[in-house]
Amino acid sequence: MFNSANFSSIATDAKGVIQIFNVGAERMLGYTAAEVMNQITPADISDPQEVIARARALSAELGTVITPGFEALVFKASRGIEDIYELTYIRKDGSRFPAVVSVTALRDAQEAIIGYLLIGTDNTARKQAEEALLKAGALQSAIFNSANFSSIATDAKGVIQIFNVGAERMLGYTA
CATH class of the missing domain: 3.30.450.20 (PAS domain)
Incomplete structure (x- = not known):
């Protein structure tokens, strides 16, 4: 080495x-x-x-x-x-x-x-990959929360893990 x-x-x-x-x-x-x-x-x-x-x-x-x-x-x-x-x-x-x-x-x-x-x-390549993942996650979150549909997801125990803005509007609850 x-x-x-x-x-x-x-x-x-x-x-x-x-x-x-x-x-x-x-x-x-x-x-x-x-x-x-x-x-x-x-x-x-x-x-x-x-x-x-x-x-x-x-x-x-x-x-x-x-x-x-x-x-x-x-x-x-x-x-x-x-x-x-x-x-x-x-x-x-x-x-x-x-x-x-x-x-x-x-x-x-x-x-x-x-x-x-x-x-x-x-460490340049790893830093660039991290930045790309952060940007992709932010974009995905923005799209997900601006959608005109509700999305609710639970884990195996039935605990809600995902509850978007559309679900909040439709059901009147907040995440």
């Missing part, structure tokens, strides 16, 4: 500076490994507002102050807590895409953190 073109694999040192940037990361983000290695942290290719929001949310959740920046991206992993989250990555050309990122702390034989591994995947 480390050399997969379908996943970005970014390894950092303990301070967050990128040390390894695989072909998947190059393909997704538009940078060559040489452009980022020993130059930047994963926070530099992440939406800054989302990194700030993540730091605030984690600070509230964990009851400690977490600094926006690289620390916000790896704080849970640094404490041995599984961490998978959504984040917007920013490509070299400035375009953005949603990613799902899994973070693991890399440790030496004495269990000291020597770096982090961030595995990411482009």
Whole structure:
């Protein structure tokens, strides 16, 4: 998976500076490994507002102050807590895409953190599918509730599950 073109694999040192940037990361983000290695942290290719929001949310959740920046991206992993989250990555050309990122702390034989591994995947297709489903559901609901017919459906126990506006008008009850 480390050399997969379908996943970005970014390894950092303990301070967050990128040390390894695989072909998947190059393909997704538009940078060559040489452009980022020993130059930047994963926070530099992440939406800054989302990194700030993540730091605030984690600070509230964990009851400690977490600094926006690289620390916000790896704080849970640094404490041995599984961490998978959504984040917007920013490509070299400035375009953005949603990613799902899994973070693991890399440790030496004495269990000291020597770096982090961030595995990411482009989440664009799933986000688009979710939006299409929401739009389709809203359209279906609008059609269903504006129809001039009544529609009532029950579950196996006879409990009403669907009661549209037409049924309300016809029977005088509200859903």
